[in-house]
Amino acid sequence: MAAVAIQGLGHPRKRVEDARFIRGKGNYIDDMKLPGMLQVDIVRSPYAHAKIKAIRTDKALAVPGVLAVITGETLKQYNVHNMPTLMSDTQMVLPLDTVKYQFQEVAAVLGTDRYTAADGVAAVEVDYEPLPVVVDPFKALEPGAPKVRDDKESNHIWHWEWGDRAAADKAFDAAEVTVKENIYIPRIHVASIETCGCVAQWNATEGHLTLYMTTQAPHAIRTVVALITGHLGLSEEKIRIVSPDIGGGFGGKVPAYPGYVIAVALSIVTGAPVKWIEDRTENMAADSFGRDYHISAELAGKKDGTLTALRFKTIADHGYTDAAANPSKMPAGLFHIATGSYDFKNAFVEVDGVYTNKPPGGIAYRCSFRVTEAVHTIERMADLMAHEVGLDPADFRMKNFIKPEQFPYKSALGWEYDSGNYAGALQKAMDMVGYKELRKEQAEKRKRGEFMGIGISSFTEIVGAGPSKDFDILGLKMFDSCEIRVHPTGKAIARFGTKSQGQGHETTYAQILAEELGIPADHIKIEEGDTDTAPYGLGTYASRSTPTAGAAAAMAARKVRAKAKKIAAHLLEAAEEDLQWEQGKFFVKGSPDRAKTIQEIAFAAYTNHPQGMEAGLEAVSYYDPPNLTFPFGSYICVVDIDRGTGEVKVRRFVAVDDCGVRINPMIVEGQIHGGLAMGFAPALMEEISYDENGNIHGSNFTDYLLPTAVETPKWETGETVTPSPHHPIGAKGVGESATVGAPAAIANAVVDALWHLGVRHVDIPITPPKVWALLKEHGAALEE
Amino acid sequence: MQFAGTVTIDAPRAEVWKFLTDPHAVGRCAPGLESLEIVIPDKQFKAVAAVGFGSVSVKFSVDVEWVELDPPNRGKLKGRGSAPGSAVEGSSEMILRDLPNGSTDMDWSADVVVFGTIASLASRLMGSLTRRLTGDFFNCVKAKIEG
Amino acid sequence: MSTHHIQVKVNGAVKAAEVESRLLLVHFLRESLNLTGTHIGCDTTSCGACTVLWNGRAVKSCTLFAVQADGAELRTVEGLAQDGKLHPIQVGFHEKHGLQCGFCTPGMMMASVALLEANPKPTEDEIRWGLSGNLCRCTGYVNIVKAVQQAAEQMQG
């Protein structure tokens, strides 16, 4: 039999999970069918703020097949009408008397199938008394503004600040040059192609709940469900969460949504399995959103372009409840990575959270808890300062970058950056794109009245939540886990506390274990998502799987290896310290022929292990990272602007990423491609907005503009490799880098194209009407 | 959304007033009226109407109330309609003036707000459709009175 | 409420059923025939997750009533592999890493199959244009294009 390849680190191994997906045999939540399963559908409010005067259910109950209609009052009898958010705020499952945003849940209809449930929803009559609506967080802070929450003092949720205010102010007072800009990063929605949903299955006989659901964090959800329902006797050992295949998460499948709780409640009272599946409108209009940060940013520097200080003041619009999916100990998450790739001596950031009549915001759209907001702001401001002092944006960055020899680098806002070579990445991107030639072309085109722009973003991320000093979820530390069992024949199964939503964990985790143990990746089965079998972990989001669970894989494998070494010593009749490891086997130093393979050792672990040693070859690791990882990169974007329509066309987009050691280069590149598309989209197309009555705009795919293959640029990718010094295999997270870094490159390119007209800033999404208005304002719009 | 206009109706003011304050008469100008029920005479009535254009059609239940009545000069009413997933709030004011030739000028204004599915799905058409419905209504009033 | 007796050929097999007139084709496939490889991603005929071949044409099965398919020949992702052998488009998506979460993949592959049957040697721009009725949130499309290119070459033989 031919030897099976190990396919360890650096191998572009084809994905294992593809086998089912390309055959249409994936197992997504809506594919589940349980005998006797009922379907729940939800009545939602057309108003953004209203008193509920009456809910009339008689017509709905008369619809054949409709079994029940429940309201907040029904749930109140079980005290599950409210649930806590991760930020210790209160979120309604179903309201008792008031709705706070448009399309909020009002009542739930249980039917024998979705068609009847939908008919039931259409037949429920609700009397509302509309209340004043506030959707603008600045207006919400004004005295006399309509109050969103009766149980709170005001619409102001919290104030949070970080850094040395006095020192920053002093540096600003002394600055030779300052720049200031107001930057709005609008609400956007992850819009994974699969919406959220669940099947709740209550077993009354055994008093046990199985909840199949679209969650990125099954274990954390189990604990949260137990917190909500513990008083009903539904404690944690009686709950099993199963996360089947997930059709894209991007942060949107981290929170607990009311629909899940409603399905659980209905399953408990009916004894039947209950399915809840969102339609697209519900997903877009009622699930958590990302961003919605209003930032007033200032930089101070010297005339020669040296940066000296940073001040960012921010209003964060959190909607009606503070439900940010943010396990950090800071209310604004990791926003204080705002100094980015630059060596600032002084920095100060402050953020104020505000309630408005909108759905709960604050999930991280493919980003690590407000990193995108920070990166976008610092990268936009860097360009502003570069232009202000008359430096090329590339030269300006080179001048201010943290230098490779400064790592580990302590930032003015307190982070310790693990490793980096920012100039290297930027230089590589400039070489790839042909930066000098492009600048020449730009100058020539400008003379002919054609506007092209070149934009750079040299971002630094902060991912891998996270060290216990900075993170917890309801007190739970942010470790993640791997449990590996090597079978007697040398094959293995490994289970993790994370949950892939397309990242390819089944493929890459096996590669880490293969590298560490020398067992071919094809012989290692990876499982995730079932809380009854997997070790406890905090889940997959914020690019944390590789930094935490990936590290746990290496650590668990090393524990297995340590035991294997003892068995090998026994088998080879040698002292442990005389053995040397070479991938897949131990041999006696100096006698390479005296060796035992990992397979032989595994067999011995069950058949011939040393006396006094327990049988078996398995280990579990719960890895609490000592620090976050700091992936970085430099992106260069080239745009052409149509002066007659305002259209921005991305001609080139070069992305050089450094995520440390790459486990599977094919998958890493795929993650970057996808991340770039989700950076491109908010930069030019995606936005959720509200009119003054609280009507949402962008609640479906005709108005929320996901780019197709036609709009999406043809990405060009490159890499540098600067390993993380503290991660067991030197890897950093990569799933979100491109989403975090790309928007600023595009925005900078557009402003670069129009700078000579006097344009200094444009908020994303940079739509044709916005660009055209800028052209018009500066006398450069054409009508041909 | 606020709209306003003036129509000249070839009828005396008292006749115009009578028409306007008779729900059954006015109802003939409501788009797709299916039923009408007077709750409190000269004060409150309920209607069900299918509002639509071509293949687009949504059935609303509407509660209407006269909030100001100054016969035969000025009247103001408020309405609230609901359809599954959508709602509409509106108010309208009508001021009548005698013209020297015995006809009546009616200055009307309307303020309409749409909420929910319709507002978020059909936003591109909301302004123009509502304006048109409102305009059609007052033109219909003129036509019916002039008979 | 009217119901209708329909007969369709799905992936080569004849299926008959009694359907309510409002039953959408995608629900008929997923629920009645248990062909859950065809997915649903939106309410507005925008995303293409539900793409199937209807008499050889790629259509969005969420915007077609099952009753309209009476007598039609349908092909879904489950019918791509023949005799246990993967279709070149399946091989292409796997080898070029043209999928991540896999949710849009069946629709994307069905649209690609129709595209290649109509145009065996598409340019990159023709591929992008031909797939513009299908949304993918994971891949950034680059590898999907490569997958279709590889399938095109393989189908040329």
Added chain:
Amino acid sequence: MDKTELPWNNPVVEANASAPAARLGQYAQPPLRNFGSIDPYNRISREAKDMIPPPFEYQAPTSVSEALALLGKNPEAKVLAGGQSLIPLMRFRLASPAMLVDLNRIGDLAYIKEGEGWLRIGAMTRESDLDQSDLIAKKYPLLADTTHVVADPLVRNLSTLGGNLAHADPANDHPATMIAYRAQIVATGPKGERTIPASEFFKGPFETALAPNELLTEIRIPAPGKGSGGAYVKMERKVGDFATAAVAVQVSLAKDGTLERVGIALTNVGLVPIQASAAEKALTGKKPDDAVLRQAADLAAKAAKPESDARGSEEYKRALVKTLTVRALRKAVARAQGG
């Protein structure tokens, strides 16, 4: 409140699944009576995650006369052509027709033929068939341009030319094109056929000159002579989007190179497609030099009645009409000069 103060140690009470939750109580036992025999591949259990249309009566006539009889008898019935606009409306319950009359089984309503000075297109001809027609690609570039940008390629496999016109969404693309072509729309009713000029067909948003008992059966486009050309230039936010604005232009040149016939119409800048008559007039008889084209574009922009919305301000859309008109005219003239 500090995070760790959450109710970790809530007093555990007895699970009380059978509490008298109004109507729910009776379902404390598994409601198996609602299910017959349950087989795992149960037929049409229909649970689904999607917007569900209301019930309706479905009829699928196989001839025009049968269809007309159904429409005559059922004034509440709606016609189902490609369904790509109507079915989404029904899923949102913004349309609730009591009956659908499906034209998809009337085989002889799908054709593309040319003769006697006209291009005749059957109402049920699908966009993708127009898109793939060599005749249209060669001789009717305005129609080819238009059909290529209607929705997306998959939608075009079902959507029909007749449906696009009869639905009369002001954002639909074909109405302006048909006006620019001076096309005729054939309506068939109980008393036979009548033709309606495209410019008189669109009465309001979603409203046409068709009577409730009439069917749109054919579209007739005058066959262009030598020296003709056309173009449709559309600004859309992404593939599949409705136009922010679009302009349809059809021109023919006299032997001396002057413009002999000019058709210009605008998409989605008013409640109906707008014929830019003043612009057409200003061009007729002129040499198509750039100054003349720009002047006409100015007039087209003046004819537009756009409203501000998410696609742009009124000012932007008006300017866009000018830009797109210049571009469409240049393209159309170049095509006319080339062929």
